[in-house]
Amino acid sequence: MSEADPRELQSLQYYLNEYGQQAEIFARQLEMLEQQRVESIAAIETLQALGSAQDGTVLLPLGGGVSVRATIPDPEHVLVAIGADVTVGRDNAGAVSYLEDRARELEASEKKISEMIENIRAQMNDIAARLDAAYRGQQQVPGR
Template identity: 80%
Template sequence: MDEADPRELQSLQYYLNEYGQQAEVLSRQLEMLEQQRLESLASIESLQSLGAAQGGTVLLPLGGGVSVQVQVPDPDSVLVAIGAGVTVGRTNAEAVSFLEDRARELEASEKKLSETIERIRGQMNEIAARLDAAYRSQVPGR
């Protein structure tokens, strides 16, 4: 590579920065999806153990490390938020099935997002290599 065009270097640096910002935003989205998936799995575990609770008594976390013991009169009847502020009554088994479906969907979304992040990082590596080569060509004696 002969003398590098300063405009090309500036353009490459701009693209590198933009891709970096995109990768950061997508990584945060990936973390949120993972947290939602883990919450779904924890809810499944809680629902499955609800029916096995002795005397229908369970611990209800209130926050700040505080819990209370409560009696669940009908552990087979639960409320499920299905989105857009809508909550519906379901059986325990239906709620577990709903959450398992949600966890699978979140996992698929995570996979697609991870692939996109990897593509962006690959493009970033290519741009960084081009920038490095362009800067090296400008240093005398190399």
């Protein structure tokens, strides 16, 4: 095998690094989407529990593993953040429906991003194989 062009090796290494950075960015986006989806599912469960609470008393998580018992005076009317710092009033069932739709959209976005990550990793594997072959070829060139 002939000696590999150093510029080609440098270019391949550059692309490998760029794809690696892209994969990291998409992986972080995937984590954020997953967290939002889990929060939506938790909110759905909480809204459904509100409807079944006989005296309107629920455990309200404050964070850090701390909760308080709270009485919800009107569990059928809730406020839903719909984005851009806009909150609208919805009935309990409407809020559940909104959150279920949102969870489905987030799941679809997760699938798309996962596919993009797989494609990037496949390209990274191809580039890594080309680099490996080029470096092995350099080692086999007589006089080195």
